[in-house]
Amino acid sequence: DAKTTQPPSMDCAEGRAANLPCNHSTISGNEYVYWYRQIHSQGPQYIIHGLKNNETNEMASLIITEDRKSSTLILPHATLRDTAVYYCIVRVVEYGNKLVFGAGTILRVKS
Amino acid sequence: EAGVAQSPRYKIIEKRQSVAFWCNPISGHATLYWYQQILGQGPKLLIQFQNNGVVDDSQLPKDRFSAERLKGVDSTLKIQPAKLEDSAVYLCASSEGGRIEAFFGQGTRLTVV
Numbered sequence: 001d002a003k004t005t006q007p008p009s010m011d012c013a014e015g016r017a018a019n020l021p022c023n024h025s026t027i028s029g030n031e032y033v034y035w036y037r038q039i040h041s042q043g044p045q046y047i048i049h050g051l052k053n054n055e056t057n058e059m060a061s062l063i064i065t066e067d068r069k070s071s072t073l074i075l076p077h078a079t080l081r082d083t084a085v086y087y088c089i090v091r092v093v094e095y096g097n098k099l100v101f102g103a104g105t106i107l108r109v110k111s
Numbered sequence: 112e113a114g115v116a117q118s119p120r121y122k123i124i125e126k127r128q129s130v131a132f133w134c135n136p137i138s139g140h141a142t143l144y145w146y147q148q149i150l151g152q153g154p155k156l157l158i159q160f161q162n163n164g165v166v167d168d169s170q171l172p173k174d175r176f177s178a179e180r181l182k183g184v185d186s187t188l189k190i191q192p193a194k195l196e197d198s199a200v201y202l203c204a205s206s207e208g209g210r211i212e213a214f215f216g217q218g219t220r221l222t223v224v
Contacts, residue, residue, distance in 0.1 A: 087153060098156060101146075
C-alpha cells in the first residue's frame with residue numbers, strides 16, 4: 001500500500017470550511033483514497049473514498065488532483081463535533097485487503 | 112443495523128497476567144480486524160481474518176498474543192503474559208467482503224500495571 005503524508009495538526013474556526021490535505025505521491029493506479037476520522041474515545045469512522053473523480057456525501061467532499069498524488073478532504077461547515085483525528089489511507093479495494101492507518105491529522109475546531 | 116460489539120470496555124491487569132478481549136462483528140461481515148492503538152498513535156493492525164482464515168498477522172507478537180475467530184463470526188484476542196507496553200486500546204472492526212468501509216467497535220482500554 002502507498003504511504004500517505006498528512007500535517008500533524010490543524011485548526012479551523014467553527015462554521016468555516018476545514019480543508020485537510022494528504023500527499024500520496026506513490027499511489028498506484030488501482031489504489032483508492034479513503035478518509036476515516038476518530039473522535040476522542042471512539043473507534044475510527046469511515047467518511048468517504050474515491051479513485052480519481054471528486055466525491056461528495058453528506059459528511060464531506062473529497063478532491064483528488066488529476067495526477068492523483070494528493071487529495072483534500074473538505075468539511076464544508078465545520079462544527080465543534082468535527083474535532084477529531086483524520087486519517088488518509090490509500091489501499092487497493094480487494095476482498096480481504098488490509099486497512100492500514102498512519103498518524104493522521106488532529107483537527108481542532110474552535111468557536 | 113447493530114454495530115460491532117466489544118467487551119470488556121475497560122480492563123486493568125498486572126504484568127505477567129493474561130487477558131482476553133471479545134468481539135462480535137456486524138452480522139454477515141466476512142472480514143474482521145484487530146487493531147492496537149497506543150495513546151497518541153494511529154491504530155496498528157494486529158491481525159485480519161477473512162471468515163475464519165487468517166489473511167495477515169505479520170504485526171501480531173505471536174510469542175504472547177493469539178487470536179481466533181470461531182465459525183467465522185465472533186473473535187477473541189488474548190495476551191499471555193501481558194507486559195507494561197501492552198497498555199493500549201484494542202479495537203475490533205469488520206467489513207463485508209469486497210465492500211469498502213470498515214465499521215469499528217468502541218474498543219477495550221487495557222491498562223497493565
